[in-house]
Amino acid sequence: MKDQFLSPIFLRPKKNGEYRMILNLKKLNEYIEYHHFKMDTFESAIKLVTSKSFMASIDLRHAYYSVPIAEEHQKFLRFYWNGKLFQYTCLPNGISSAPRIFTKLLKPVYSSLRVLGHVNVGYIDDSLLLGETIEECNKNVNDTIELMSKxxxxxxxxxxxxxxxxxxxxxxxxxxxxxxxxxxxxxxxxKPSKRM
Structure with missing residues (x-):
């Protein structure tokens, strides 16, 4: 088929015994322009932690797969599996722009939670939620779950x-x-323990 891009695919084992399907997009990534972006880091997370902090965390399941790909771009995310042609209709693991896209997508989500007074840090699909009391942290958890689910x-x-x-x-x-x-x-x- 003309005007498409085929990439190899492989399975990588996960800690829980399941497998993650990885589309090897190394060749396609050569054509994707890099755009600098700022994302939260572990260091930015620990700067928010105080001795009063209660903490919780939220992990998003198959986070990238919740981001649809425009139909006209899906032809660049094709692969063969068991002799059949498939294409991704969502953001795949392995595309170089995925961390930037997902970070920019969630930035307004975390901003709206901060407007409610919540302290949080998001790193791709992992969120650290903080509160100075158990109740404050619980409220952060509940509001974050509600918004993410909506x-x-x-x-x-x-x-x-x-x-x-x-x-x-x-x-x-x-x-x-x-x-x-x-x-x-x-x-x-x-490495040994580190003091904050």
Whole structure:
């Protein structure tokens, strides 16, 4: 078929035993213009944590897949699987512009939650929610879930932490607001603890 782009596809195992389908878009990415953008980082998250902080987290299930691709651009996201031609109709993992697109998409969501007085940080599909009291953190969690659900995002309940806590795992790090320290999770541990 003319005027299309075919990419190889492969499966990558996930921690839970399932597989993530990855479209190898290395060749297509060579044609995608890079645009600088600012995204929250782990460092920006820990700057918001105080010794009073209660924390929760929300993970979005298949976050990129909730972003539709314009029909005229889907032809660039084609692949063969078991002898049949398929194409992505949503944002695939592996496209170089995905982090920028998703960050820009969620920026107004987090801004509207901040207008309500909530303290939060979003990194792609992971959100750290804070409050100075359990009640404040609970309100942040409830408002975030409600807004994300209204916008069509699906909350990954198994990977989210809804119950406010003084210790939480965020982006592979354990944040402890009680003692104001950060440690790596056991599977990422290579360095000693760091004081905030």
């Amino acid at each position: 916008l069509g995002f699906v909350i990954h309940e198994d990977k989210s932490v809804f119950q406010p806590s003084k210790q939480i795992i965020f982006l592979g790090n354990i944040i402890d607001s009680e003692n104001m320290i950060i440690t790596l999770t056991a599977d990422k541990k290579t």
